[in-house]
Amino acid sequence: MPYTQLGRTGLTVGRLVLGTMNFGPATDERDSGRIMDVALDAGINLFDTADVYGRSQLTGAGARGATEELVGRWLARGDHRDRVVLATKVYGSWGDLPNSGGLSARHIRQACENSLRRLGTDHIDVYQMHHIDRRVPWEELWQAMDLLVAQGKVLYVGSSNFAGWHIAQAQEAAARRSSLGLVSEQCLYNLAERAAEAEVLPAAQAYGLGVIPWSPLQGGLLGGVLEKEREGGRHRTGGDRAQTQLAARRGQIEAYEELCTKLGTPPSEVALAWLLTRPEVTGPIVGPRTLGQLESALRALSVELDADALAELDRIFPGPGPAPESFAW
Template sequence: MPYTRLGRTGLTVSRLVLGTMNFGAITDEQDSGEIMDAALDAGINFFDTADVYGHDRQRDWGTKGATEEIVGRWLGRAGHRDKVVLATKVYGNWGDWPNSGGLSARHIRTACEDSLRRLGTDHIDLYQMHHIDRRVPWEEIWQAMDLLVAQGKVLYVGSSNFAGWHIARAQEAAARRSSLGLVAEQCLYNLAQRAAEAEVLPAAQAYGLGVITWSPLYGGLLGGVLAKERAGDRHRSATGRAASELARRREQIQAYEQLCAELGTPPGDVALAWLLTRPEVTAPIVGPRTRAQLDAALRAVRVELEDATLAELDRLFPGQGAAPESFAW
């Protein structure tokens, strides 16, 4: 497993991130533990979760917080905590009562204490704001985050689903406080959804943020959805976002799967390998439901895409490029 630094920090992380969103909601605790064991054995040291993970909205099954609890019990096994760079998130709403969500100083403090308890640890390596909260001034947010850092409960602060200008405002506010500020942005970015190239990736690069990308297979759309469809496997790969996108982009996906067939490489491996070629990307998140899916993701680290292949992928999935050139001239 190759490693890299997380943005401008001295923190070393694996080039793949183990996403745990399915743990507790879809994958039971025993299988989740086996996946985490296998990920650590393979050299993945970067685990990502969130305080609200554990509830499957589609099936209305599971409970918020269950994923952190599963990860926490696994971490409790001897030696695991010191090996893992642990990332979780704050923002999600925990009820109808005021102050049960968002990024107020009160909720950040409460949510952090709750996550520490569920995770069974005394510190969070990367505490990420799961979404922008337009109601809260940055001075309040950084006051709360800086206190957690000073207390040793949080080591680094990150963002998720921020626009480029949100990153800029956050960093400028942190600079006024002489704070380290954000060290990573977690965003939607893959071959089929390249909007982040306009402003999010340039902002992250300018401010020295690592970039962690979620949904590398775009809900299954880039994971061989047409081949699975022909084989009669319609599980997830043909539901939700993937289904609606497939109806609109079937010809494009067909050409992509044909290219992968000519390469002799599974489509999911190509999609992950492409992300690993992007200079702005620290690591994509892989969120396996099964051990087999983790093994498939690990293959991508060994896939090398030639320049001609990268050019063809750009032709099939053209990016809009960085702003303002992408729209101004």
């Protein structure tokens, strides 16, 4: 497993990040534990979860918080907690009460205490804001986060789904408080969805944030979906939204899978290998449902894409180009 630093921090993390959103709703506790065992043994040390994970987006089964509880039971075994860089998130709503979600100081404090309890730990290594909360002033937000850091309950603070200008706002507000500020941004970024290149990635790079892409396979669209379709398999990538994407981008996906065949590498591994070539990327999140999916992700670490392959991927999936040149003269 190759390692790198998380942004400008001294924290060392693997080039792949284990996502746990499927643990509980799609993968039972026994298989989830096996996946975490293999991931840790392979050198993956950054495990990502969220307080609201545990309820299936497709069926509605399960309960929010169940994934943190599952991960917490696994962490209690042996020396797992010492070996894992543990990341979770705050923002999602837990009910109909006025302060049951968002990023108010009140909710941040309450959510952190609840995550610590479910995870069975005394600290969270990377506490991430799951979404921007436009109602909350940065002064209030950083006061709440700085208090958690001072108490030793949180070591680093990260963001997720922030715009580039949100990152700039957050960092400038943190600087006024002489705080470390954000150390990472978790954003949607993959071959088929490259909008983050316009401003999010440059902002993260300028302010020293590590970039942790989520959905590296665009919900399965980059995972060999046409091959599975020909084999009679079902496309399990989010229902109507994924089917709409496939219908709109079938030509691109056909060209992509043809290139992967020429390279002799499965599409899912090419998609991950491409992200690993991006200089801003710390490591993509892989969220396996099965051990086989994890093993495929690990193989992507050894995939080398030459200049011709990278150029062809850019031709099939052109990015937005640098800002502001891409939308100015």
